[in-house]
Amino acid sequence: MSSAFSRLDQLSRELRERLLAAARELGSPRSDRMSNTVRRGRTGAVGLIVHKPLRHLFEDPAARLTMAGVARICGERGSALVLVPRAEAGVPDVVATAQVDGFVAFCDPLEPERRETLRARRLPVVGLDAPVAPGEPYVGIDHRAAARAAAAHLVDLGHRRIGVISLGPARGPETAVVPAGFDGPSGYVANRARLDGYRDALRPVVADGGRVVVVVARGGEEADGAAATRALLDLAEPPTAILAMSDRLAFGVIAAATCRGIRVPGGLSVVGFDDVPAAAAATPPLTTVRQPHVRKGAEAVRMLLRPALTRAALILPTEVVVRASTAPPRT
Template identity: 45%
Template sequence: MTVSRPRVTIAAIAQAAGVSVPTVSRVLNGRTDVSPQTRELIERLLREHDYRPRNSRHPGRAKLVDLVFDDLDSPWALELIRGVEDVTHAAGVGTVVSQVHRRSTATRQWLQNLRSRASDGVIFVTSDVAEPVHTELHRLKVPVLIIDPAGGAAADVPTIGATNWSGGRTATDHLLELGHRRIGFVAGPRQLLCSRARLDGYRAALEAAGVRVDEALIRTGDFRYETGFAAAQHLLDLADPPTAIFASSDLMALGVYEAARRRGLRVPDHLSVIGFDDLPESQWASPPLTTVRQPLAEMGALAARTVLRLSRGETIETPRLELVTKLMVRESTAPLFAEAGRQPAE
């Protein structure tokens, strides 16, 4: 005979966490007035005890959140999914992950699926919401949020991003402080706001240091390994190649590693390299990659909490949020040494 487990209550979770019942309720409702440490503890206990709220609590809700990507073929997508699911699971809400590849047919199919099952909210990643889609979601009364919007989002669509400009500036400043002056930059897709902001941060750091921005040192990729490799090949083939390369994604930075290896250049002895994202792979690289950390899982979690609040008719404090980036200095950057075959700039 199967014995069903007793249902875990909010009071039991509160007791286990050493907090009040209202504090657990605030976490379940996606409220922001809970400290990150307390929120993490409560969400972990909710997952461990498989807490599920009573179905009668929000009888009109679908208990599903849609997470829509243009492209899922990237480790950073997994980090965002992890952040979203940490919150939705704790709230007893399912997550539907979709990939539309910027194709109109895929978008139409996704919308058709959404109409048939309903949704508490939609989170788009690195894209813009086309006007027909925005209009239809508004008609269906489905809240919408964008993570890293491609362009300027509609005024009524909240967005979540990272401090990309300051991340680009900080990474470039780090290389300048190490004595580098020939600093290559591998940009992401130009249509994305985050890509343009990182490039602008790179330019701002050089200009503030009195270093001329050499357009020959700037190449464009698409955040993938292959384009980082191709861009680095071009940069290292220059008559006066860079002594350091800042790639605006970790995957492109790993492509730079491979281009350097094929030329017999050691990182960082002959070439310093910086990435952007701080994916788990960056710590496993050889040497471990210096990179700019953008809090991807935290961005996903905040997005999920926000759309759940919107689905309940709550008002959010601000429609535009940016989470702080941080430079993670590891072993792929080093001072510009003469014995490495490079002469420091005067």
């Protein structure tokens, strides 16, 4: 009976009533609570699906801000928040059983199996950063335009040898210099869009004889950014500027350059993406793309809980914040 209680929303109305009646006769402590839930037609909870381990929501500064926005609106609406981590082999997927009124999918992309599970449950889903499926509602930013603006900043400064640190997945266990440039492997919608944006802005540099090299990092932490930077600095013609796909990677770039005795921005300009709080406090303060993390999370929950607000997409603004980590290349 307990397993049936965990998926009441998937049962027919007649079967639900019979189950609840039987539970009342047996004196089940859950029967009254579940009866009220079924009669109201809602559970009072929102599920947040993530494509990484749960620790990512607490350790990654951009993810923390986004989750804060989700939690803020849940609190205002009196809704509980259920965290749903990525599915692991041999472990039942919580998406199939979570007692929620709908999901915000902080996933890029959402696994096909999970899409099928959500379709079977017939619960509303709003994507966060990317749509769950083409045409489905989501809240995000124009990643391509934001990346294009970041790269254009370096072009305007006069840089002609530029490195790009892309988020994985890499083909192998180590950081890899991708010879195919912007057509290298990318498993994420946002990552692909940012690569396309960088390419848009850097195409004239390549056409004019400049060089752009893309490195695929193993992960998204500072150490991964540092490893990718070392691969770029070991090139025969190292870059004079690096575009990092996130601020955390950019912090690793600055650390690796400093260890090599390369001053930022005197010897190497660095641009991040996210504008997390530590970006302004970095040494030097980091030039980066600002995106509204808290608002993204908040708008996704608003869209989920107020169907009248639902639209195909809500695209929020971004801007390049120029700080002291970028300067013209040394002649």
